[in-house]
Amino acid sequence: MKPASPDHQPPADADARRARAPVICYPVGGLPAPDLALYRAARETARKIDEVTVPPRDARSFEVPAGGFFRITCTEGSQVGDLNLWNAADLSERFYSGKTRALHGTHLSTGDQLWSSFPALRPMATITRDTLDWYGFDSFGGAVHDVIGTRCDPYTHNLLQGGQYHHCCHSNLTRALAKARDLPPAKAEPHVHDVLNVFMCTGFTRDTGQYFMKTSPVRPGDYLELFAEIDLLGALSACPGGDCGAEHSSDSAACHPLRVEVFAPAKDALAGWTPPPPNGYDGSHGL
Ligand SMILES: [Zn+2]
DSSP: OOOSSOSSOOOTTHHHHHTSOOOOSSOGGGSOOOOHHHHHHHHHTOEEEEEEEEOBTOEEEEEEOTTOEEEEEEOSSOOOEEEEEEETTEEEEEBOHHHHHHHHOSBOOTTOEEEBOTTTOOEEEEEEEETTTTOOOOTTSOEEEESSOOOOOHHHHHHHHOSOOOOSHHHHHHHHHHHHHTOOHHHHGGGOOOOEEEEEEEEEOTTTOOEEEEOOOOOTTOEEEEEESSOEEEEEEEOTTTTOSSOOSSSOSOOOOEEEEEEEOOTTTTTTOOOOOOOOOOSOTTO
């Protein structure tokens, strides 16, 4: 955090330096835009091929074939979900929260894409429906579906409060991946990564720049729906923080299940569409 009483006096031109206008780091106008009209037309033809209930304070995995859709729904009470995504055929290609944030901003909504790690760096999924898109940014600077948090985890919990808590999203996701790919926990854990915080309402405090959370505005019936750009393995944790209005990493918050449904469109509904290829950089790094 920035010191309240800096050691150094501002220079004479401090105000002029601060007044320089910001420049967007990664203008996304040059990115190929996802064909939302095509995706939504294909969705009209889709049928449900799988449904998974994620129990409170636990996680479950699911698979979505390329060209399919998955919908995460709040079913019983306000609840936050922590989402991990992998290339179903290669766990080393996984959701890259930081680059997604750099490209699309701190909080995602319809039309934004979830990008994968290097060297593939390609869209893994595209958000096609978001019933909380009305929320925007509130007066605190909070918004939903962030890519600024990491996931609650037992290490940070131990650091800050001590103790052993096994139902943080990190551990929930580790167990779900271990089961999905028949891996021992120590082999599964390194594949767990920074999440998309589905339904979570977060931001940075204006005065100190600290990461904050506040009660999620999600209500039963709300959902986030995504189009799978490649074959996906997903895992979703129903965060022990519940609506994340008070605390996480404990059993004190009211927690609710989440539902994941997977849909496959009719054959030929995506005519002309193909999964995005891996990134075009040749990987030689000047050597
Ligand atoms: Zn969590």
